[in-house]
Amino acid sequence: LGGGYHYLKLNGKWEPQESTYPNLPFDFHVGRGQIYDNQGVITEFIDNSMPFDFEDISFDMLNGDTTVIAITMHVENWFKNPHEYDHDVWGGYIMNNQEAMQVAVDNSHDVFSVVVEEQP
Numbered sequence: 001l002g003g004g005y006h007y008l009k010l011n012g013k014w015e016p017q018e019s020t021y022p023n024l025p026f027d028f029h030v031g032r033g034q035i036y037d038n039q040g041v042i043t044e045f046i047d048n049s050m051p052f053d054f055e056d057i058s059f060d061m062l063n064g065d066t067t068v069i070a071i072t073m074h075v076e077n078w079f080k081n082p083h084e085y086d087h088d089v090w091g092g093y094i095m096n097n098q099e100a101m102q103v104a105v106d107n108s109h110d111v112f113s114v115v116v117e118e119q120p
Contacts, residue, residue, distance in 0.1 A: 008108075011025070026091075030104045031101075032047065033098040035098060046098055046101075048098075048105050052108075065119065067117070073111055077110050081107060082107065
């Protein structure tokens with residue numbers, strides 16, 4: 001599966017729209033992607049890493065100061081903006097599905113927020 005490295009792993013359950021089986025498991029995992037030819041042979045690897053830019057965050061620390069840095073992951077944002085992620089479309093396991101992993105990569109832009117609280 002693309003070398004085995006995962007950039008993201010979220011596991012949970014979802015309730016399919018058209019199913020008698022509630023609470024199906026999902027593994028929302030993103031790793032190095034693969035493109036296959038029509039015979040199932042890997043023709044290309046895709047870097048699905050997700051850089052996060054916190055350039056607007058800065059702080060200074062002096063000896064004896066305490067700085068609290070709170071990094072929050074807004075889990076719901078993995079599943080929206082700019083793409084609505086639908087488990088009924090992509091299924092519960094996406095590691096071999098580059099198109100589904102690309103949705104997660106595209107949605108990663110606003111998943112994390114950072115707050116810095118300096119306490120002199």
